[in-house]
Amino acid sequence: GQSLEQPSEVTAVEGAIVQINCTYQTSGFYGLSWYQQHDGGAPTFLSYNALDGLEETGRFSSFLSRSDSYGYLLLQELQMKDSASYFCAVRAAGNMLTFGGGTRLMVKP
Amino acid sequence: DTGVSQDPRHKITKRGQNVTFRCDPISEHNRLYWYRQTLGQGPEFLTYFQNEAQLEKSRLLSDRFSAERPKGSFSTLEIQRTEQGDSAMYLCASQGSDTEAFFGQGTRLTVV
Numbered sequence: 457g458q459s460l461e462q463p464s465e466v467t468a469v470e471g472a473i474v475q476i477n478c479t480y481q482t483s484g485f486y487g488l489s490w491y492q493q494h495d496g497g498a499p500t501f502l503s504y505n506a507l508d509g510l511e512e513t514g515r516f517s518s519f520l521s522r523s524d525s526y527g528y529l530l531l532q533e534l535q536m537k538d539s540a541s542y543f544c545a546v547r548a549a550g551n552m553l554t555f556g557g558g559t560r561l562m563v564k565p
Numbered sequence: 566d567t568g569v570s571q572d573p574r575h576k577i578t579k580r581g582q583n584v585t586f587r588c589d590p591i592s593e594h595n596r597l598y599w600y601r602q603t604l605g606q607g608p609e610f611l612t613y614f615q616n617e618a619q620l621e622k623s624r625l626l627s628d629r630f631s632a633e634r635p636k637g638s639f640s641t642l643e644i645q646r647t648e649q650g651d652s653a654m655y656l657c658a659s660q661g662s663d664t665e666a667f668f669g670q671g672t673r674l675t676v677v
Contacts, residue, residue: 460607489665498569498656498668499608543607550621551596551660555607 458482458546460556467562468534476529476559478544488520488527489545489553499543503529531561539563569659569669577675578647585643586672590659597640598666599632600656601625608656614640647676 460480468474478488487506491499505511505520505527517530531538541560545553570589578584590597595616600608611630612622616637626632629647634640644651654673658666 491668498670500668501665504665545607550613550615551666552598552610552613552621553600553608553666554610558605558607 458484458548458554460544460546460554462542462544462556462559464557465560465562467564469564470534470536472534473530473532474534474561476531476542476544476561478527478529478556480525480527480544480546480556482525482546482548482554484548485522486547486549486551488518489547490516490518490529491543491545491555492540493543493558494540502542504547534563536563536565569657569667571655571657571669571672573672574670575673575675577677580649580676581646583643583645584647584674585641586655586657586674588640588642588657588659588669590639590657591661591667592638594659594661594664594667595637596660597634598658598660599640599642600658600668602654602656602671603652611642644674647674649676652676 462478489504490502493499503518520527541558543558545555572587598613599611602608614634629645632642654671656671658668660666
């Protein structure tokens with residue numbers, strides 16, 4: 457089976473940098489994905505790491521260490537619109553995703 | 566709009582009734598997934614199709630749940646004899662051979 461742990465809530469101020477950590481235990485691992493979900497909205501894809509290292513996409517970066525079963529999402533230059541829930545998800549065979557419980561990010565002025 | 570669309574967006578039903586949801590994936594995507602999400606939790610995998618073949622079903626999918634994708638295009642998810650515990654957001658996602666998963670807006674089911 458799969459299990460993922462991420463903090464339930466993070467608060468930061470506009471313009472700051474925030475890191476959301478994710479640790480996982482899995483019986484099959486292809487990669488780690490990150491999704492953003494605003495209240496009432498659909499999960500939207502942010503980033504995917506299949507190999508160790510850092511992937512950068514604009515203000516967002518994601519890191520993976522397969523040996524440590526650990527990854528993180530880094531959000532820079534925070535904006536109010538970044539207030540949302542962020543989910544890490546393990547991608548397994550068939551590209552099925554097992555999601556963590558989500559981290560609710562609140563960005564304050 | 567060429568994204569994943571789901572219908573209806575909201576459904577309120579009485580306990581014991583049957584409900585059916587529809588998902589129209591992105592047209593060139595051969596993989597289609599159903600997930601269930603309850604408030605404050607991450608989506609939980611239910612089942613997935615590659616073209617018209619249902620390749621995997623979660624243990625969460627009791628025998629009251631059935632999903633179909635008859636022509637490898639749209640999919641339906643039916644819940645028979647609904648229970649209050651079925652109240653959740655039902656999300657559909659589609660994926661191509663070399664893309665990430667794109668989610669629809671979901672169908673919010675409330676069983677009263």
